Amino acid sequence: MVFLNLLENIRNKTAEILDAKNYEHVKFSVESAKPGFGDITCNVPFLLSKQLKKSPQEISVELSKMYNFDDMPQIKNVESHPSGYLNFSIDYTKFNDFVIRLSLQENYGTLEFGNNEKIVVEHTSVNPNKALHVGHIRNIILGDVVSKILKKANYDVSVLNYVDDSGLQVADIIVGFTELGFSQESPNNEKFDHYCGDTVYVKTTEKYESDKELEGKRHEILKQIEDRSSEVSKIAQTITRKVLNEQLKTVWNLGVFYDCLNFESQIIHSKLWETIFEKLKSDNQIKYEDEGDNAGCWVIPADGEDDKILVRSNGVATYIAKDIPYAAWKLGLVDDPFHYKIHSTQKNSQTLYETTLEGDTKLNFSGSKVITVIDNRQIRLQKIVSGLMAKFKEKGAYTHLGYESVTLSADTVKSLGLSVDGESAQMSGRKGLYVNADTVLETLTKRVYDESKSRNENLSESELQNIANIVAVGTIRYEMIKPDLDKIITFDLKNSLRLEGDTCSYIQYSYARASRILEKTDVKPNFDSGFELLSSEYEKNLIKKIAMFDVHVNDSVNNLSPKVIAKYSYELAVTFSSFYEHVKVLASETTELLNARLCLVVSFQKTLKASLGLLGIDAPERM
RNA sequence: GGACCCGUAGCUCAGCCUGGAUAGAGCGGGUGGCUUCGGACCACCAGGCCAUGGGUUCGAAUCCCAUCGGGCCCUCCA
The missing domain is CATH 3.30.1360.70 (Arginyl tRNA synthetase N-terminal domain)
Known part of the structure; x- marks a missing residue:
């Protein structure tokens, strides 16, 4: 510290x-x-x-x-x-030494909060019936950054992705495949998740308008999907697996990785719900209604609001009955009914596990604390879940990290060939009103590539590709993290391509500039000498900013607020840019001063890299 | 009808949790800066009854209440 x-x-x-x-x-x-x-x-x-x-x-x-x-x-x-x-x-004559030396350490900025306590971060949780869109990216990046910040605070983090593979949304595309005869292979090598979302899902739900009989089939199909022995269920398994694998490719391209995939269909078959249901009954957490509108239902009493129906009068559980056992499982409140097997090796070579009902391998992905990243439209449901969990475990053990949604700007909607009333529009899978994550990443990568190529004549193709990738991913991440969780992000295609001002590329550029300085001199920074020579306002400001890394890490952990790190990274880059402009390092008057300044540049680089690292953003040597 | 969120410069947003000094950035507008450690930059100017009205306080953008405007959720759908 x-x-x-x-x-x-x-x-x-x-x-x-x-x-x-x-x-x-x-x-x-x-x-x-x-x-x-x-x-x-x-x-x-x-x-x-x-x-x-x-x-x-x-x-x-x-x-x-x-x-x-x-x-x-x-x-x-x-x-x-x-x-x-x-x-x-x-007293900067003393402070400088202290800061610069500490900033070189590998764990600079690390804080002790977690004592290696196990904590679960669940994010993504998208139906495997379509490609990921910009709205999902906010969830994924938030969850990823929160998990990185918690690791920095010495928690033992498990990252989970709940795969909603048995809902109506999945049933809709299966209706498309089995009833409307859509090919189970995507045409023209189109990415399979894009094909399912952009074509099968949109066309099928569109057909419901004119064909009510078809719409009625979705419930029938859903029932069959849940019966694991049925032919339809096997088709659904194959399709959702294929979509999931494509979604994972997108996520990996954004530098996001998980520890384990949890399949909803398996939670349903695990009988976890039955266990929890009995527990809720015996603990008097829920009640059976004899009369009134909800006669014959089991409900969760919610103070100040309408009771939430948990089990319908026909005995069938509602959707919340999937969230409750899953929440309890994440907190380790129930005997783990799952076994685990390897799903794949991710792009960063980390092993990804998945739950299975067969096999005999036992692993533990639960935690004494759980953070569930879901947008605020689900706040009511999440309140009920966290309220119930608080009855079984201490208050605050289950946290819903909510955030506002991502909408599309009017211009962007128009560019999709659709019309809008106001200045922005909620995304809708049914209407085809969304922008796919892959599209955004590709467009941005191309833009950065062109920009970088025009500035660097001597860079190789692979170097340019690498820069384009690092900057594009960083830019998307930064834009998703920077705004407050309570603010709606209005996504605009054109605006998202900005690379100047308060953007990730500005921050990364400051890093690249620092690299140039170090590259252009033969002097190897010697950290044994004193740094009291660094006495200009620009130098002191930079040192102070470097020193304040831990203050911001502390803030972001305490408030589960990733944007704090985004803001700090930007401020650090601004402070360096000002230093860079006013202090000509390589033109230093004495060798002692040159050395001290080179050390400061190294210190800046290490700190910025660590800070960006928490955001999952790389710092390029060149761009 | 009930719950939650937002309202700060022309635009996009920090600051609000934990009240305190001069309300900060970026974009856009205006001006200046390369005989160069990379202009994806730096320096400067203009632009604010912090939605409105009350309250609490020595002190409110920040806390409380009301109102207005916008969003979103509230199905024996998932």
Whole structure:
């Protein structure tokens, strides 16, 4: 820890002073100061003002005289600001050494939160009947980044993907194959998931409009899918597996990987539901309705809202009856009915497992905490699930990480040949109103490739491809992570191709520039020398920003907020770009200064790489 | 009818959790900067009753209440 330590030490010191003065303990803050107000600031004078019946200024002056930094050489002094704040200044002649050396360590920015506790992150969870679209990408990237941040905080993370292979959406394409005679091979080498989503699903659901008999068949087909011995079920298995494998290719291209796939169809057959149902009954968590609208149903009482029906009067469980046992399984609350086998080796050579009802291999993918990434339209359902889980385990063990949806801009809708009323439109698989993830990635890769090629005449084809891939993936990831979870993302095809300003490529560019500096000199950075020579504002700002990595990791873990890391990465790049412009490293006056600056550049690179790494974004040497 | 979310510069958004100093970025508009460590850049200018009205507080973009505008969910569908 670097900056967090500094803050903690000042906090302790301040608390001691309050003790010595016999002042009441107030909840004061010690945090990084805005530019122009020292480096670190404390608001304790404001909080004491009332009980001491003195102005914050008076208290500030009084307290500022009490500090002694003999045991904290990195702090130069504290000043009382006329506003009442206590502003601390860093002694950069000492701080520089400390920061630069620590930033070189492999685990720089790592924090101890999890104590290696097992935690489950579930994300993606898309029906295997279509290709992934931009809306799914938000879910996938959020889940992936959260899992990386939790690993950085020393949790033992299992990443799961729940494969919804037995719902009506799957039944719809099976209707297309079995009733409408769509070929089970995609024409013209089209990617199979695109074919199923763009053609079979859209055409079949379109036909429902005119053919009500066909629409009636979907429920019949669904029933057959759930009967594992049926012919239809076998077809559905084959088709959904094929789609899933194509979806996984897309996800891997985005640099996202899982530990295990959980199939809904197997959860249904595992009898987990029956176990949980009995448990719910015996624990009085649910009740049977004798009269009223819900007569004959088992319901979950929800305070302030309508009760949720769990089992219909005909004895058939509703869809929530799949989520509850799965949630309980993730938390390790039930005996694991599954065995595990290898599904595939992923693009990063990590093994991907899948659940199976046969076999004899036992693995453990559950956790004492669970984070489920699902968009906020499911918030009501998720509240019910987490409420139930809180009855079995401590509150907060099951967390729903929700976020707002992705919509399409009017321009983008028009470019799909469709019309809109407002400025944006919700995506819809049925209407063909969506933009596939593969399409976005391809378009963006092409754009970056062209851009990079026009700037670099001497790069080989494979280097250009590599850069295009790194920047394109980074750009998509960054745009999905940057906005607040509560904000709707309006996706616009044209806008998504921006590479200037607050974008990933700007951040990556700062890294590439740093690489150029190091490449153009024969001097090998020597980290044994002192760094007190780094004393300009630009150098100090950069060092402070590097030092603050842990503050932001801490924030992002505490609040499960990946955007904090995106913002930090951008700020770090901005600070470096300013340094780059104003401090000519290779033109340094002395060899000592040159060396110190080269070390700072290396320190910056390591930190930015680590920060981008949390976002799953690569830092290119050239672009 | 009930639940949740959003409303900050022309546009897209940070800041709100945990109240405090001058409300920050990017895009777009305007101006300047390469005898070059890469202009995917830097420096600067213009642009804000922080939706509205109340309340709490020494102090509110931030907390509370109401209202308005927008979104989304609320089926014995999945």
